[in-house]
Amino acid sequence: MDYKIIVLDLDGTLTNRDKVITPRTKEVLMKAQEKGKLVVLASGRPTPGVMPLARELELENHGGYILSFNGGMIVNCRTGETVFSSRLPAEVNSKVIDLAREQRVDIMTYEGDHIIASDAGYQYIDLESRTCHMEVKEISDLEDMKQYVTFPVPKFILTDDGDYLAMVEPRVKAAMGKNFSVYRSDPYYLEVLPKGIDKAKSLERFLEATGFRREELIACGDGYNDLTMIRFAGLGVAMENGVLPARRAADYITLSNNDDGVAHVVEKFMLNS
Numbered sequence: 001m002d003y004k005i006i007v008l009d010l011d012g013t014l015t016n017r018d019k020v021i022t023p024r025t026k027e028v029l030m031k032a033q034e035k036g037k038l039v040v041l042a043s044g045r046p047t048p049g050v051m052p053l054a055r056e057l058e059l060e061n062h063g064g065y066i067l068s069f070n071g072g073m074i075v076n077c078r079t080g081e082t083v084f085s086s087r088l089p090a091e092v093n094s095k096v097i098d099l100a101r102e103q104r105v106d107i108m109t110y111e112g113d114h115i116i117a118s119d120a121g122y123q124y125i126d127l128e129s130r131t132c133h134m135e136v137k138e139i140s141d142l143e144d145m146k147q148y149v150t151f152p153v154p155k156f157i158l159t160d161d162g163d164y165l166a167m168v169e170p171r172v173k174a175a176m177g178k179n180f181s182v183y184r185s186d187p188y189y190l191e192v193l194p195k196g197i198d199k200a201k202s203l204e205r206f207l208e209a210t211g212f213r214r215e216e217l218i219a220c221g222d223g224y225n226d227l228t229m230i231r232f233a234g235l236g237v238a239m240e241n242g243v244l245p246a247r248r249a250a251d252y253i254t255l256s257n258n259d260d261g262v263a264h265v266v267e268k269f270m271l272n273s
Helices: 023-034 047-056 090-103 123-132 142-148 162-176 199-210 224-232 244-249 261-271
Strands: 005-008 038-042 065-068 073-076 082-085 106-111 114-117 135-138 156-159 180-186 189-194 217-221 235-239 252-254
Touching (some): 090 156, 123 156, 180 224, 224 244
Antiparallel strands (some): 073 082, 180 189
16 A cells, blocks of 8 residues: 555654654654655644654645544644644633533643643643643632633643552543543543544544545554544554554554564555555
């Protein structure tokens, strides 16, 4: 198959344990783009948190795309155009914030280039801040947060240790009902998004906008939120370090993110095929 597009999750996939693209992976991706292949970055990160990696790979020069907020926004890097955007209705904000209080977990969302969070020093909120290079506006009183976050947001993230969040997840799903997407992007992040927002749906919208076919897609990921796109793509690839469901869903398992697994896939299926 002549694969024309590679869709890459970021954390645990494109980037290594230090959250950087290794020189070899960057070299191979640049070579693929020079041969006319498209690179699409598909992440749960907010758009500003994806932009530094998009610039590093020069997606604006090669016609690449960003699928941020787990598919809640699609951006054409060459033109800067927002191809698609979906946000939670503002009237549900209070409900989600109340759920965080009831379940005794921390919560964060986004406003422009900032993260709004209940505890800036909490390890998983600090991790999001450092990973995305975004400052945190702390609103520790959740009643105050309800008064502040009165606008539509792309998503909320409830966060706690993975074992506890695994118990919280079904409760939040039941409380939110069928009109919202609720799933974990990492063991310690439980995301609440508009209904129908996931990476596979985002790729469907991307294909509609660009005219490519799903058979021409390779999708690489490692996490729970990558499952849908791994199943959707013409070639679904899981990282060796990926969660078991991702590896089970994949057509191919590549090397780990610390061993240039993405570079291996590009060379095997896009440059040497």
